[in-house]
Amino acid sequence: HVQLVESGGGSVQDGGSLRLSCAASRITYSPYCMAWFRQAPGKEREGVASISSNLRTTYADSVKGRLTISRDNANHTLYLQMDSLTPDDTATYYCTAPRSVTYGCPPFIVSSYGYWGQGTQVTVS
Numbered sequence: 001h002v003q004l005v006e007s008g009g010g011s012v013q014d015g016g017s018l019r020l021s022c023a024a025s026r027i028t029y030s031p032y033c034m035a036w037f038r039q040a041p042g043k044e045r046e047g048v049a050s051i052s053s054n055l056r057t058t059y060a061d062s063v064k065g066r067l068t069i070s071r072d073n074a075n076h077t078l079y080l081q082m083d084s085l086t087p088d089d090t091a092t093y094y095c096t097a098p099r100s101v102t103y104g105c106p107p108f109i110v111s112s113y114g115y116w117g118q119g120t121q122v123t124v125s
Contacts, residue, residue, distance in 0.1 A: 002027045002115045004095045009120030016085050016124070022078040022095030022117060030073040033098055033105035035113060036080045038091035045094070047108020049080060058105060062088070085124045092119040
């Protein structure tokens with residue numbers, strides 16, 4: 001089955017930066033939309049950024065201009081560069097993909113994405 005493994009989380013001060021990575025395996029990676037969601041304690045999981053197979057990116061309004069999603073198809077890896085972090089960005093960040101190849105990326109709806117990583121914690125203080 002498809003495996004998505006996130007890494008790069010940690011603790012950072014307000015205004016700091018982190019870079020998350022997601023290694024994908026057992027998936028024909030390049031045709032798939034890939035995305036990052038996050039979930040803060042007591043809150044619902046929300047979409048953060050997505051990138052389609054033709055590199056079209058979409059961002060949640062709350063992260064525009066601060067977070068940048070990218071992908072390396074040769075190495076089956078997804079990235080999330082996170083700059084100007086604030087305590088509101090504290091959450092568990094999940095790498096995800098739809099269960100099938102789609103034209104573009106689905107909207108930021110949890111049920112539209114079927115493959116999930118285990119998550120990586122980001123704490124900003």
